[in-house]
Amino acid sequence: MGILNITPDSFSDGGAHFDSSVAVERAVQMVEEGADIIDVGGESTRPGSDPVSTEEELRRTIPVVEAISGRLKVPISIDTYKAEVAGRALESGASMVNDVSGLRFDPEMPAVINKYKVPVVIMHMKGDPRSMQANPAYEALLPEIMDYFRNSIRLARSFDIPEDMIILDPGIGFGKTFNHNLEIINNLDKFCGLEKPLLIGPSRKAFIGSILDGAPAGDRLEGTAAVIAVSIMKGANIVRVHDVKEMVKVARVADAIKREKTAG
Numbered sequence: 676m677g678i679l680n681i682t683p684d685s686f687s688d689g690g691a692h693f694d695s696s697v698a699v700e701r702a703v704q705m706v707e708e709g710a711d712i713i714d715v716g717g718e719s720t721r722p723g724s725d726p727v728s729t730e731e732e733l734r735r736t737i738p739v740v741e742a743i744s745g746r747l748k749v750p751i752s753i754d755t756y757k758a759e760v761a762g763r764a765l766e767s768g769a770s771m772v773n774d775v776s777g778l779r780f781d782p783e784m785p786a787v788i789n790k791y792k793v794p795v796v797i798m799h800m801k802g803d804p805r806s807m808q809a810n811p812a813y814e815a816l817l818p819e820i821m822d823y824f825r826n827s828i829r830l831a832r833s834f835d836i837p838e839d840m841i842i843l844d845p846g847i848g849f850g851k852t853f854n855h856n857l858e859i860i861n862n863l864d865k866f867c868g869l870e871k872p873l874l875i876g877p878s879r880k881a882f883i884g885s886i887l888d889g890a891p892a893g894d895r896l897e898g899t900a901a902v903i904a905v906s907i908m909k910g911a912n913i914v915r916v917h918d919v920k921e922m923v924k925v926a927r928v929a930d931a932i933k934r935e936k937t938a939g
Contacts, residue, residue, distance in 0.1 A: 676915040677710035702743040709923035716754030722808035744768025758783035785834035801850025811850040844874040856882040863909035876915035877902040
C-alpha cells in the first residue's frame, strides 16, 4: 500500500504532494514501482495534529481520487474517519476505506461501508491524534488491542459488513510508546487468531528514528525495511509505506522466506 498524503503537515512528507497534479503523478509512479493499493489521505493524523474540516478534506482528496481512478487499475483506498469523505471518495473511484478511528469517530461510517460493500481497515488508536501521544498507558497492551478489535468487528457485523471485508491494523505510533510499538511488532502473529488480514504501517515512524540515534524521517529507509521484513514474517498481509520501490523488494524477499518456512 503506497502512501499518498495530500496534506501540508504530515510528519514525513507533508507538502510534497499537496498540489493535485503532483499527487497524481506520484500515484502513477508508485504503481510503476509495484504498489498494489494507493492510500489517499487529506488530513494528517500525526501526533498533535489539528483536524481539518470536511469541506477542506474533500477539496484535497476528491479531485485526486477522480484523476487516479481514471488512470490506474489498482484499488484506491481513502484514508479518512469522516463518513461523508469516505462516501464521496467511493463515488469518485475509491474502493476501500482506511479508518484510523476504527469506526469510532463518525457513527455514520459503518453505514457507508455497508452501502458501498467495500473493504475497511479498522485501526487501533488510543485517544485521538491531538492527544494520543500524551503519555499513553495500558494495563495489558495486547489484550486491550484484541478487545478493541473484537468490539469493532462486532460493530461492523451489526451493520452487516461482511467478515471478509474487514482488515485490522494495530496502529503503530497511534497512542503507543516506543516499547509499545516494539511489543506489537514482536507479537503481531497473535492477532492472526482473529482470522482477519493484518495491515501494518511503520514507515519512517519516530520509533525507528529513536533506534537509529535520532535519524530524521528521511533517513529511516533501512530501519523501515527491517520492520517491514519482520512484520511480514510475523503475519502482516499489507504493508503501508512511503518508499514503495524499496519496500516491494523487501516484501518479495520476506515472502519467499516465509513461504519456504511454511512449506517446510
